[in-house]
Amino acid sequence: MTGKRPGFTLIELIIVFALIGILVGLGLPQYKNATRKAREAVLKENLFQLRKLIDQYYSDKEKRPASLQALVDEGYLRAVPVDPFTKSASTWREIPEELTEDDILRGAIQGIVDVHSGSQEKGLDGTLYNTW
Numbered sequence: 001m002t003g004k005r006p007g008f009t010l011i012e013l014i015i016v017f018a019l020i021g022i023l024v025g026l027g028l029p030q031y032k033n034a035t036r037k038a039r040e041a042v043l044k045e046n047l048f049q050l051r052k053l054i055d056q057y058y059s060d061k062e063k064r065p066a067s068l069q070a071l072v073d074e075g076y077l078r079a080v081p082v083d084p085f086t087k088s089a090s091t092w093r094e095i096p097e098e099l100t101e102d103d104i105l106r107g108a109i110q111g112i113v114d115v116h117s118g119s120q121e122k123g124l125d126g127t128l129y130n131t132w
Contacts, residue, residue, distance in 0.1 A: 033124075036124060039084040039085060042084045043083065043084050043085065043117055043129060043132065044132070046081045046083070046084070047115065047116075047117070047132060050071075050081070050092075050115045051114065051115065053077060054071070054112060054113065054114070056076065057070075057071060057074065057076055058111075063108075064097050064111020064112055064113060065111050065112060066109060066110075066111055067094060067112060068080045068092060068094060068112070068115065080092070083117050083118055085119035085121055085129055086117070086118050086119050091117075091118030091119070092115050092116070093115065093116040093117070093130060094114075094115055095112060095113055095114035095115065096112055096113070097110060097112065097113045116130050116131065116132060117129040117132060118130060
């Protein structure tokens with residue numbers, strides 16, 4: 001009785017695992033690139049919204065907000081958004097306005113005019129996220 005047993009040979013299994021390995025090797029870089037692009041899109045949208053709210057605050061109150069937290073306190077934001085690269089809401093870099101001597105003499109309080117990411121990483125376009 002020389003019947004064959006059902007099943008796969010070692011060569012067939014090696015070929016299948018090699019093909020799976022090749023497909024995973026091709027897909028993994030695409031996945032990593034896609035997640036970075038998604039985080040960059042979130043960062044761009046967060047920066048756009050924060051800058052829009054800073055301008056809206058200035059239009060409404062005729063002064064700059066003292067910080068991002070002031071936007072929350074005044075009801076312009078529910079909460080300061082999380083930076084998708086630093087994974088923290090406290091790492092945003094607030095850019096203060098430049099006061100003139102007349103402003104200082106009047107007792108004006110320095111507010112923020114812009115905001116940047118606190119991340120030191122480089123984007124897919126080669127620029128640092130903290131310059132966006």
